[in-house]
Amino acid sequence: MRLDLLFTSKEPDVISQDKVRLAAVGDLHFTESSGGQLRSFFAQAADDADILLLCGDLTDYGTPAEAHLLAQELDAVRIPIAAVLGNHDFESGQQADVQRILTDAGVRVLDGDACEIHGIGIAGVKGFAGGFGRRALGPWGEHVIKQFVDEAIREALKLEHALAKLRTSQRIAMLHYSPIEGTVQGEPMEIFAFLGTSRLEDPLIRYPVTAVFHGHAHRGTLEGKTVNGTPVYNVAKPLLQRTFPDRPGYRIVEIPKAEHVDL
Template identity: 30%
Template sequence: MKIACVSDLHSPHYFDDFVKAIDNFREKPDLFLIAGDIIDRGRINEFDKFFNVIFGKIFCPIVACFGNNEYVNLRKELREKYKEIIFLDDESTFLEISGIKVGIVGSTGSLDKPTTWQKRNVPDIERIYEERVKLIDKLLAELKADFKILLIHYSPTYKTLKGEREFFYPNLGCEKYEKVLVERKPNLVVHGHAHNGTRKAWVDTVPVFNVAFPLSKEIVLINTEENLKAGITKFV
């Protein structure tokens, strides 16, 4: 299975580079995953530009989670407007791809340390983030599929944050998910948000990809046959 992934275009900021990247992308993926922050700071009209670029180019199922830049109050509109995209906001879905039952859990995720803005503006944000760890654990536990994917915006480990300033790790992800990954063993984890982090790492035998566009500067292609020999081959 070939899975193409992208996140953190922060359109308009990286939009032109994304257009070039998609032009150079010659693969025919079986699944296209979007790990959030396609638009910058709630600029909802930018999503149209993104959608127009992938329309006519990507013919496989498209599944997305929301980033912190897709503000909560815009999410309903995005879902209604772009029905071709399966948006997952603390939800799961199933797809049949080449005879394989693929289960995907999608979420914005959690931060160990909410941002100052979040603390001021989102009541009970710490509790929301704590509860979300439990919810994702539950969704993964209930996911009955041959191939299980966690699609999450914030990093569920600090391992893919290497390259960022260590002081900011708690603002970029939540380490509590590591236990969830070890316990529930999804076959693949895809996240974004860490623009200067590391592209891939392992949490136990679980492969974790950071697909933030400012980091990879390309559409990340994950070939499940080659890239996910968990526990046998470690990424270099």
């Protein structure tokens, strides 16, 4: 299925009968000194889209103070917002507070959960690292290596459970870490294993989706595909801004409006 990919839109605020516009961005890295810097950015995204997707690293150090300030910036958004957390949002060990603050501000923060917005089913999870394909790290050797791999497996299982809950004909997946190697190309090869894992791709094969969005790879590649042909979009804000300096630092994807399906 072809997805019409846009960057700006002057279409009316009402949702059309046959499509839903998604504005996707990750890696905001909002700090306590960022106040006022993203309000117009979010307002423009809300004008251009029907749903805003935030793909992790919403804060820089994962503090409640950063989350509170980001929530104030998001007050300008008058469209539904779905989000997943990223590794930076875990930095201070206060990720539960970050999630609560954003949830109280009306953001649907997904962590192995699913929701439906404007007929589009959305499954979200942070994901984890571990590498891709035959180079993926295996659970062998030291206990700490097994723990590392177990975390990747747990995140993949959370994604699978979220996808299994969806009952719409159009479904998308949101992550922070990449499920494929294709969209981390451009980063130093030495850190590929820390940018995502193909274990996250397995649930996307068992439960096919219309599109996948992730961040994390600031110097990666804009687009790739899973082995079954699903488009994967790297929407890390630094990558979008560097690649398209004359356009807003989010990506607009239009997908057909979904219908409920009985499974």
